[in-house]
Amino acid sequence: MQPATVYSRDRCITGIHGMDEILRGGIPYGSTVLAAGTCGSGKTTLAMEFLVRGALAGEACAHFTATEPSVKLLENIRQYAFFDMNMIDSGLINVFDMDVLYSWLGLDKASFDLDDVHALIKAIVDIVNTIGVTRLVIDSVTTLCYKIKSEQLIRDFLFTLGKKLATLGCTTILISEITSATENAHWSSFGVEEAIADGIIVMGDVERMGHLLRFLQVVKMRGTSHSRAKHAIELTPLGVMLTPMLKWGAVNDKTSRWGS
Amino acid sequence: MFELDQRISEQLTEVSLNSSVQVRCGNSNAFMVTASTMIPLMQMFEMGGVYICATRGAVEIIEAFEAIGVDVSNIEFVDLVSSGILGGTDVDRPNITFIDSPIMLESVLLRTLYILRISNSERNFVLIDSVNALAIYNEERMLAEYLHTFINTFRQREVLSVILNVPDQVPPMVLSNLDLYCTDLIDRGQVVIH
Numbered sequence: 001m002q003p004a005t006v007y008s009r010d011r012c013i014t015g016i017h018g019m020d021e022i023l024r025g026g027i028p029y030g031s032t033v034l035a036a037g038t039c040g041s042g043k044t045t046l047a048m049e050f051l052v053r054g055a056l057a058g059e060a061c062a063h064f065t066a067t068e069p070s071v072k073l074l075e076n077i078r079q080y081a082f083f084d085m086n087m088i089d090s091g092l093i094n095v096f097d098m099d100v101l102y103s104w105l106g107l108d109k110a111s112f113d114l115d116d117v118h119a120l121i122k123a124i125v126d127i128v129n130t131i132g133v134t135r136l137v138i139d140s141v142t143t144l145c146y147k148i149k150s151e152q153l154i155r156d157f158l159f160t161l162g163k164k165l166a167t168l169g170c171t172t173i174l175i176s177e178i179t180s181a182t183e184n185a186h187w188s189s190f191g192v193e194e195a196i197a198d199g200i201i202v203m204g205d206v207e208r209m210g211h212l213l214r215f216l217q218v219v220k221m222r223g224t225s226h227s228r229a230k231h232a233i234e235l236t237p238l239g240v241m242l243t244p245m246l247k248w249g250a251v252n253d254k255t256s257r258w259g260s
Numbered sequence: 261m262f263e264l265d266q267r268i269s270e271q272l273t274e275v276s277l278n279s280s281v282q283v284r285c286g287n288s289n290a291f292m293v294t295a296s297t298m299i300p301l302m303q304m305f306e307m308g309g310v311y312i313c314a315t316r317g318a319v320e321i322i323e324a325f326e327a328i329g330v331d332v333s334n335i336e337f338v339d340l341v342s343s344g345i346l347g348g349t350d351v352d353r354p355n356i357t358f359i360d361s362p363i364m365l366e367s368v369l370l371r372t373l374y375i376l377r378i379s380n381s382e383r384n385f386v387l388i389d390s391v392n393a394l395a396i397y398n399e400e401r402m403l404a405e406y407l408h409t410f411i412n413t414f415r416q417r418e419v420l421s422v423i424l425n426v427p428d429q430v431p432p433m434v435l436s437n438l439d440l441y442c443t444d445l446i447d448r449g450q451v452v453i454h
Contacts, residue, residue, distance in 0.1 A: 209397075211361050232366030236374045243369050246409070248402035 009223045012135070012171040015053025016046065018242035022231065027199065028223030030169050032162035034141075034194055036176040036187040037203030042214055042235050043175045046203070047137040048077050049239045050173055054135040055092035056082070061135040062127060066098035066143040067177075081237045094131060098144065111149045117157045125164045133170055140175040142189045155192045162196060181205070187219065198222040206230070208249060215245055262328040265292065268446055269300035275444050277383060277418040280411040282442035284427045284449030290315075291324055293448045294389060297422060299330060301385050307420070308381025310336045310372045314393035317342040318356045321389070336375045338368060341393075362397040365406045369413065376419060384419045386410075391425035391434060400431040407434065411441045425449075 011026030020026045027033060037043040044067075051061040065073055073095060077083050087093040102108055105119050112120070128136060138144065141158070148154045158174070165172050174197065176188045181204025187194045194200055199221035205212040214233045218226050230245040275281055285293035301307045311332075313321055318337035325332045336355050340362040342348030349358045357375070359367050372386055388394070388410070395403055407423065414421045423442065427435055427449040439445075 209361070209363050211364055213364055213366060232370065234367055234370035234374065236370075238374060238377060241370045241374060243366055243373075243413075244409070245366060246402055246405050248399065248405050249365065 011224075013053075013057075014050050015056065016049050016240050017238070018231065019240070022218055022227045022242070023221060024225050027171055027221070030166040030171055031198035031221070031223065032158075032165065032172045032174060032196070033199035033201060033221070034174050034176050034188060034197035035201045035203065036178050036181075036194070038178060038181050038205060041181070041203035041205060042216075042233060042240060043177075043203055044073070044076075044139055045080075045235050046201075046216075046240050047139060047173050047175055048073075049080070049082065051093055051135055051137060052077075052080075052083050052087065053239075055087040058092070059134045060092055060094070060132045061137075062094045062096065062131065062133045063137045063139065064096045064098055064101070064124065065139050067140050070095040070097050079237065080239060082239050091131070094127075094133070096127070110147070112147045112153070114153065117148060117153055121157065121161050121164065124161065125168070128165060128168055128170050133168075136165060136170050136172040138172070138174050140177050141193060142175075142177040145190055145193075151190060151192055154190050155196065158193055158196045162198075181215075203233075206245065206249075213245075216240075216242060262295070263292075264299060265296040265448065268293070268296040268448075269304060271444070271446055272297070272300050272305070275420065277420050278415045279443045280415055280421040280423065280441060281444040281446060282438050283422055283424045283446045285424065286449055287426060289448060290390075290424075290426070293446075294387075294424060295325065295328065295330070297446065298325075298332075298335075298387065301420070301422075302330075302332070302335065305383065307383045307385050308334055308379050309385040309387065310338060310375050312338045312340065312368060312372065312386065312388045314340045314362050314388070315390050317345070317348060319351055319353065322353065322356075334381070336379070338371055338375070340368065362394055365394075365398065365402070369406075369410060373413070376417070385422055386414055386419055387422040387424065389424045391423060391438070392429050395431055395434065400433050403431070404434050404437045407438060408441055
């Protein structure tokens, strides 16, 4: 008897040590993934490594930064052995300051209306289309959405952006800043990002006897089976490294507790 | 004159890279047994490796080896002790990495894996010194789980794991699990009959 054919979506191989194993081969191509984490949990490092691994494979990548100036971002990432400044010089990695983009678009204002949101989506999509970007990071979608006052507009913005990027075959990581990564917490600041994203990766800290251990957990990823276990992570000069977190070391008991 | 236990090196000729060796020692012979295990691995089998120091700080261990004329500069030390001592990490030795606490067991595993990824040596060992010291900080079930993960991780990667313990002071669950996971036993431990 012949085995039944199992449909499998093409994958964007992240190249991050252990990550593709968790995702059973990588992120389904064209997905929009929310990387939600507390401060210092390694979101930006993870996202930058995602881009650099793509650039190493010859893919064009873009990083829109709204949280720190691009110069500072590049200075921080230079310490990693997997990064090479030639990736910037050769145009494989393109870093854009959101403040500069706002100025170009005449969006130097406290809050955005519908037209502003559409102008912003068009600008991002045009850049992706022009450069042929296949990996994109927006760091952070939280900072960006602070300028969009209505929940409905935020939903429209993220949904439209995700849809257009998927059409262009671009796999996107939206970084979301959260204040807690506990089991009952929201994985986004506005409550709408998590519903729209194809995938959610939560990053935070587990406190164990006064020490913080970084963890990463894939909560959701459409189009693939995946591990849903908590993984301890270490930020090394070779990039992010993961290992399953000890089951007895992450339980909610007297000696240890979830979250930061 | 420091004398090594030659029978340990004879026993080590029978282990392979994917073996996991439980080394039992006593309170008084711990360094002699450790050195008798480490020295053949480094000199006879020309292995590189990672020494996980939970009992004493790395500097003290390196100095103990230097005192008996053994160069351990090609061994990487992961020190779980010195961060708990103010000024303990103010050390200028390139082959020492510090971990904040012995309770950060996953970090120890990841740091060891990282060191092995950048290692030039094709044949490596990882040595935990000791289960007893880890048991001070870690709950019995968690330590048993950790050693299970640790041994299997390195066995899969063909890295010899050496687990040092003083058996009569190891929590019973951990010791019985070690007996189950480890492929080989070097027994120089004290036997206490209660």
